Amino acid sequence: MAENKSIKELQDEILKLQGELKEERSEKDDLEKLVYESGRSSQFLSDTSEEKATGKFITIEKCTNPWVKKKSEQIWEEEKVPTFFFTIDLPPGAGSELSTNGLQFYHGETYELSYYTLVDIKSRIARCWDHEKSIHGENENVYRKKTNTAFISAEARNRGAH
DSSP states (O other), X not given: OOOOOOHHHHHHHHHHHHHHHHHHHHHHHHHHHHHHHXXXXXXXXXXXXXXXXXXXXXXXXXXXXXXXXXXXXXXXXXXXXXXXXXXXXXXXXXXSEEEETXXXXXXXXXXXXXXXXXXXXXXXXXXXXXXXXXXXXXXTTTTSOOOOOOOOOHHHHHTTOO
16 A cells, blocks of 8 residues: 555545546436437438447537627637547439539538538438429429319409409
8 A cells, every 4th residue: 555544544545436437427318418409409300310420529619799799808718529430422403513612512421410411411412402303393292182173262263363
């Protein structure tokens, strides 16, 4: 033994270490909840999509008052954000890559993205696919029953509208 500590000192040290462990576990639980809630809260993130949580976090600086124009008056705080693996899947007419913040994300490649970058990329990919569908004329009403009704008022019908 390097040091001879009294039982009281050892018990105090144990209590201190248990408190630190409890704080770390609480912080870990909070981060795990953030990952779960972030996946649930975004319309572009879901359990059935292709992104996979890495279990890692990155720290980013986030401005809490972005409406302030002077940089010296802006308030910045650090935020831990989860990362995800995601494979880029673009439609044929969208080109070969998406460009975000000076970085290119190529079709078919898998990247590790922060939560905020993932939401942005998935939103843009969804819009690319919607655009592709509108260009190639896919019939969205193909399985709907055809009706001869129109939504017109009784007054318009009386005037001869049909």
